[in-house]
Amino acid sequence: MPSITSIDATNTEDLRQIARRRIPRALFDYVDRGSYDELTLRSNRSDLDAIRLRQRVLVDVSKVTLATSMLGEPVSMPVAIAPTGMTGLIHGNGEMLGARAAEAAGTKFCLSTMSICTIEDVREVVEKPFWFQLYVFRDRGFSSSVIERARAANCSALFVTVDLPMRGQRHMDIKNGLTVPLRISLRNVIDVATKPAWAMSVLRARRRGFGNVEAFLNSRGGIMASGSWANENYDRTLNWRDIDWVRSLWPGKLVLKGILDVEDAKRAASAGVDAIVVSNHGGRQLDGARSSIASLPDIANAVGDRIEVLFDGGIRSGQDVMKALASGARGCLIGRAFLYGLAAGGEAGVRRVLELIRAELEVSMALTGQCDIQAITRDVIAP
Numbered sequence: 001m002p003s004i005t006s007i008d009a010t011n012t013e014d015l016r017q018i019a020r021r022r023i024p025r026a027l028f029d030y031v032d033r034g035s036y037d038e039l040t041l042r043s044n045r046s047d048l049d050a051i052r053l054r055q056r057v058l059v060d061v062s063k064v065t066l067a068t069s070m071l072g073e074p075v076s077m078p079v080a081i082a083p084t085g086m087t088g089l090i091h092g093n094g095e096m097l098g099a100r101a102a103e104a105a106g107t108k109f110c111l112s113t114m115s116i117c118t119i120e121d122v123r124e125v126v127e128k129p130f131w132f133q134l135y136v137f138r139d140r141g142f143s144s145s146v147i148e149r150a151r152a153a154n155c156s157a158l159f160v161t162v163d164l165p166m167r168g169q170r171h172m173d174i175k176n177g178l179t180v181p182l183r184i185s186l187r188n189v190i191d192v193a194t195k196p197a198w199a200m201s202v203l204r205a206r207r208r209g210f211g212n213v214e215a216f217l218n219s220r221g222g223i224m225a226s227g228s229w230a231n232e233n234y235d236r237t238l239n240w241r242d243i244d245w246v247r248s249l250w251p252g253k254l255v256l257k258g259i260l261d262v263e264d265a266k267r268a269a270s271a272g273v274d275a276i277v278v279s280n281h282g283g284r285q286l287d288g289a290r291s292s293i294a295s296l297p298d299i300a301n302a303v304g305d306r307i308e309v310l311f312d313g314g315i316r317s318g319q320d321v322m323k324a325l326a327s328g329a330r331g332c333l334i335g336r337a338f339l340y341g342l343a344a345g346g347e348a349g350v351r352r353v354l355e356l357i358r359a360e361l362e363v364s365m366a367l368t369g370q371c372d373i374q375a376i377t378r379d380v381i382a383p
C-alpha cells in the first residue's frame, strides 16, 4: 500500500482522484454518485460552495482550539465518520481501519448496519466506544438482536436512519452491475483484474459479505444471501411509534439520521431523542430534496436548544465544516470524504483526510478571527 503523503494529496479531491484509479469502477461510482438526476447530490456541494465567510483581521489567533464534544463525548474536532455500507469492499477490513483512524484522530466512527466487518470485528480494534447506525428491517428480530450486539460491544450512540423506507435508485449501480445479486460482466472482470492492490486487500480481508446481517441469518439457519435478504427487508411501515420501541431497547444516546424538514425536527425533539442528523443521505435518496446545508439553519433555530443538531452532506474540507457550524450544527459527519481516503490509502488515507480537514478548519478559524470552535456563530458568514 503506497503511503499517502502530503505531496500525493493536498486536499480531498486529490484523494478522490487516487481512489478513482485504485478501485474498480463499479465501486467508485457506488461511492461517488447519487440517486436519479443527482440534483440533490450536486446542490449539497454547490450550496456549501455558495456560502461566503467573513475575513476578519488583527485578532490574536495564536491559540485556536478545535476540541469540543459530540453527543456528550469529547472529540478533538467536530468531524466524525458517517456510517457507510459495503465499506469493507472499498478496502479490505475498511470499517476496522476507519474506526482505528478515527480513534487515532481523537474523533468518532459510526458503523453501518450494512457494513462488511461486524460490530464485534470493530470492537476488537478500538479502545473507546464507537457509534452504531441502525436500519430497521421488517424482521424486528434482526433489529433487536443487532441493538443487543451494539450494547454488548459498548457502542455509545445508536443512529436510526429514517430516510430510507425504500431505496432510491442510483442509475450507475444498475449500469455497472452493482446490483443484488451482482451482475458479472466482462468489463467488471477486466476492471477487477486491473486493480491488483485493491483485490489483494479484499482477498486478504476477514470478510466479504454483509457481516452483521450474515451473523443474524446464520443464527437462523442462513438460507438466503445477506444482500438479497436486506434488500427485501427495508421496512416501509417504519413510523414515529417505532422510535418509542427502539428507545425501549436502547438506553444510550439515540439519534435520528436523515431529518431535512423543520416539522420532522420538532417532532424528533418531542419524541425524546438526543440528537438528529440533518441529512439527505448524501443525495442518494430523494432526488429534488433541498440540500442539507440549505435545510440546516431553520432546523437548528427550531430545535437546537433542545437536542443536538449534527450535519452531513457535501463536507469535503475544513471550510465546509466551518460553514456547517456557522449554520447551526454542533458537528459534522463525512461520508464520501472518508471513503475517498480509505480507497486511496487504507487506514493512512483515512488519517490523511482527517488531518487535511483539521488543518483547513484551523486555518479557516484563524482567518475568520475565531479562537474557540464552540463559539462559532452565524456571524462568521458574510451577509
Ligand SMILES: Cc1cc2nc3c(=O)[nH]c(=O)nc-3n(C[C@H](O)[C@H](O)[C@H](O)COP(=O)(O)O)c2cc1C
Pocket (backbone or CB within 6 Å): 030, 031, 032, 044, 082, 083, 084, 085, 112, 113, 114, 133, 161, 257, 279, 280, 281, 282, 283, 284, 312, 313, 314, 315, 333, 334, 335, 336, 337, 339
Ligand atoms: C457509499 C455510501 C454508503 C452509504 N451507506 C449508508 C448506510 O449504510 N447507512 C446510512 O445511514 N447512511 C449511509 N450513507 C450516507 C452517509 O451516512 C452520509 O449521510 C452521506 O454520505 C453524507 O454525505 P457526503 O457523502 O457528501 O459526506 C452512505 C453514503 C455513501 C456515500
